[in-house]
Amino acid sequence: MLNADLSLRQIAVLMGWSVRYSAQVIEHYAQVSPDESDAVLRKLNRAKSLSQDTKM
Known part of the structure; x- marks a missing residue:
């Protein structure tokens, strides 16, 4: 999923x-x-960096 350019957050949501x-x-x-x-x-x-940036 990461190789398909899904974000870390998207992967987390899809997988629960x-x-x-x-x-x-x-x-x-x-x-x-x-x-x-x-x-x-x-x-x-x-993805981690982008995820942290969106929290701020």
């Missing part, structure tokens, strides 16, 4: 998870898949 838990799951699975980990972790960091 908190934003924090969504980030933890994405980080875990990005570490499991080294081929995609760099790209996924970059997207996750961007």
Whole structure:
């Protein structure tokens, strides 16, 4: 879902998870898949940043 450009908040809502838990799951699975980990972790960091910006 992150690779499909959904925001971290959108993923959390769709999965019924908190934003924090969504980030933890994405980080875990990005570490499991080294081929995609760099790209996924970059997207996750961007999504986290955008999520924090919208809270302010």
